[in-house]
Amino acid sequence: MTELRVFTIADQIDEAKACRTVRFRGSLHADPGQFVMVWLPREDEFPMSVSYVGEGFGLTYKIVGEGTRSLSTMNPGEKVGIRGPYGRGFEVQGRRMLAIAGGVGMAVIAPLVDLAMEERADVDLVLGAKTESELIMKERCEMAGANVHISTDDGSSGTKGLATDIARRLLQTAEYDCVCACGPEKMIVSAFRLSEEHGLPFQASLERYIKCGIGICDSCAIDGRHVCSEGPVFSGDVLASLEDLGRRRLSPSGRIVSLD
Amino acid sequence: MNGLEVEIVGLRLRNPTILASGIFDETGRSMLEVAKAGAGAIVTKSVSMQERQGYPNPCVAEVECGLLNAMGLPNPGIAAYADEIAMGRQGGVPVIGSAVGSNEDEIAEVAASLCSAGVDAVELNLSCPHADGHGMEMGSTPEIVRNVCDIVSARIDKPVLAKLTPNTTSIASLAEAAEEGGADGVVAINTLKGMTICPELRAPVLSNRVGGLSGPAIRSVGVRSVFEIFEAVEIPIIGVGGVSTARDALEYFMAGARAVQIGTAVRSQGTAVFSEVCWGLTKFMSDNGYESISDIVGVAHDDRA
Incomplete structure (x- = not known):
């Protein structure tokens, strides 16, 4: 209890x-x-x-x-x-992590960077946002010791484009042991595809409508999995089995609706 | 033959553990997981004609030995829920549809729709302690229970189970009324009406203020209720309230239940609770020379000892 x-x-x-x-x-x-x-x-x-x-x-x-x-x-x-x-959180797997954060998803990735540093892992962090004023916790992660790469949709800071565009380039040039992501679900889906292309272990944090928080009411279900108790962080092998990933969610009444 | 097999209201269950309504059953996929985990049958979330959003959070509060909830019967309405039932049925175990409504005609309409969607039986939720006119009000007196059961059993061909409230002076009278109304079985008990207040914040925790208490805290109330009902009616009883171990289930069987429902225990034990209870029942039966669950039903009553 x-x-x-x-x-x-x-x-x-x-x-x-x-x-x-x-x-x-x-x-x-x-x-x-x-x-x-x-x-x-x-x-x-x-x-x-x-x-x-x-x-x-x-x-x-x-x-x-x-x-x-x-x-x-x-x-x-x-x-x-x-x-x-x-719920279940992120684990630091191996010594070299690629972390991808979109918008306020950074609030979840920042303590993961802290944990990775405690465990003496190297972190490349890609932080994406719509615009410069929506970038959060950049300095915090730089001070913690992560290599921070910025992307914004409007090019007001860092590279213009998506966080996953930068991640794709990093994956081509550097070696990683794991990829972790938190942000919009479309970004997570892209990041997951990238990690699969490179055969890397993947973890991502999902968001659904949570009522009980303790894994009984089924409000946050995604394909029979419960975001509040089995997630919010799921590993790649679970994510691969989720047909609704990036597509559908439940409304507060339990109606299946499009994610957009 | 597997000694755990039971037959109740014409349904054959591979074992006597049933998923209680409101837990893990908003989606068909979750029902499939529960079937895979070993439950003998599944009761759906309570479904109404129209979509219901349920209450705002907080809708659950954990208390000593139990759980208070006031979800407010959220459901997408019977039309949208039919797909979930269809998927849940792929689990290969009976699916019992739980119906709610604000009057007997609405409940009968939902029950009929549940049958069209393919459920094997209908459980009438006449006992939710926290839903504006959709719950206990529909099951608070023997007269109302008799009338609802009468109308629903005339309307549908599938077995009708009446889920009764313990928030009453005589649950046995409600069971008698259900039997007179033509119900094929009764389910006892639903949650007990309760409240918890946070002293530091000076407010009831649940947004609805009042909720239903479930879990180990209510087991002795449930066992007593089943015991009393067993002496009052001939129709079969399904026991529910605080079952998390085989020993708990045995209390219900010995009081007179032919099967048990499990809900809140999924919180602490996960869906493995169904197979754990079944394993313990098998062991108890072999240790004590019982060949089937039906040999245990009601043995705590003097004339059956």
């Missing part, structure tokens, strides 16, 4: 436009990629990836609805309920 715990907000900062990081007093240990359910009493509860682990842990989020908007206006000293961490 994972009990609901109450944590006090220590600080909140803007990471980018409509993207914030909230840090808490106290400690929460999680693997990179694991998530927590954040509860704002009488308002909402939603899943969030842990972007800073351990003492003073933090969550990074995009303001997408009323719940996250409400969280973004909370001040230091205010309290929220948190249950978790839940």
Whole structure:
């Protein structure tokens, strides 16, 4: 049983436009990629990836609805309920990692870079965003020791184009032991294809509508797999078996809808 | 013959463990996983005529020895859900469709649609403790239960199971009413109405405030309910509430159940819980000289000892 715990907000900062990081007093240990359910009493509860682990842990989020908007206006000293961490996170496989992050997916990749550094692995990180102002945690990962490559859709920073374009070039020139990705599902699908072409182990974090968070209600199901308990990080051999990957998801009622 | 095989309301089950409604059954693919893991039958998520979004989060809260939930009966509506049933049936075990509705005619309509979609039997959810007019209100008195069972069993040819609420003074009276209304069997119990409050945040945790308690916390209530129902009716009983081991299932069988449903235990044990319970049942039967589950049913009652 994972009990609901109450944590006090220590600080909140803007990471980018409509993207914030909230840090808490106290400690929460999680693997990179694991998530927590954040509860704002009488308002909402939603899943969030842990972007800073351990003492003073933090969550990074995009303001997408009323719940996250409400969280973004909370001040230091205010309290929220948190249950978790839940699910399976990333593993560092081997000594040379290629990490690919799209947009706010970087919030999941950043603690993975930290873990890779702890395990003395080399990391090439490709960070992609629509535009320069949406790039997050670049300095953090550079300081941690990753080789950071930037792509933006509009060319305002780094190479103009997709993160997977840079990843394709890196894979042609360097050797890696594993590829890890978090971001839009279309990006994940492309990254997965690249890793398959190079015969590399692959892991990616998926996103679905999560209700219970504990692997029973089936709301986050994708082809009989449960994102909240068996994921959100899945390995390539599981991803290869998912017909709905990049195509379909469940709505809150359980209706199958297109991912777009 | 496999000693775990049971026959209940005309359905032959390879073993007496059934997936309870609301767990792992929003999608046909998940039902297939449960069948593959060893369940003897599967009950679908409760389905209504119209699509329901369910309640906002939080819709579950873990408490000591159990789980509180107020999902709010989310489902895509019977028309969209038919495809999931078709896929679930590929698992090779009976699929029991769970029907909800705000009145007896709507439940009968859903039951008929479930049958058209290919279910092997229909379970009437007359006992959800947290859904606005779609749950317990449809099963709160013997009169309502009798009437619903009467209308549904006249409407469909498939077996009808009435899932009863323990949130009542006499669950045996509800079971008698189901039998009088023509139900082929009863399922007991649904969750117990409960609430949990977070003291630091001064609020009920569930968005619906009230939810249904499941898990080990309610097992003794379920066993007592089945025991009382067994003495009141002739139709078969399926026991549900807090089963996670063979020993738990045996309590239900000895109280009078012919099969058990398992739900919340999937949280802690995964879908392996079905094969684990079956393995334990086989061992108990061989250690104690029982040849079939039916030899165990009701033995805790004095006149059957």
